[in-house]
Amino acid sequence: MISSGIKRQKRVRFKLKKFNRAGFRFTVFRSLKNIYAQIIDDNKKQTLVSASSLEKALENKKKMDLSLEVGKLIAKRAIDKGIKEVYFDRGKYKYHGRVKMLAETARKEGLKF
Secondary structure (H helix, E strand, O other), rough: OOOOOHHHHHHHHHHHHHHHHOEEEHHHEEEOEEEEEEEEEEOOOEEEEEEEEEOOOOOOOOOHHHHHHHHHHHHHHHHHHOOEEEEOOOOOOOOOOOHHHHHHHHOOOOEEE
């Protein structure tokens, strides 16, 4: 039996890849304590930019604050590499809480999706 999280992840990724073949994928992974973000080029199967809450500069903060900082960091690194437009892959997570905070912060910092 497949869990609802796996079903959601497959559904979301299928729809995104169907309509966004040329763009870069901005994906999020969330654990109980940390949050990770990557920008992936699916054509080359390569990670272009990444950021996580495990980096030294982001230690000892609340989880929501970590999401804000990771959103700022991923947007800054992407813009420095010349990536301005991506599509957001939330994976198996609902667009809510820490995932929403990370996405909104990345938008405010200049990423378009």
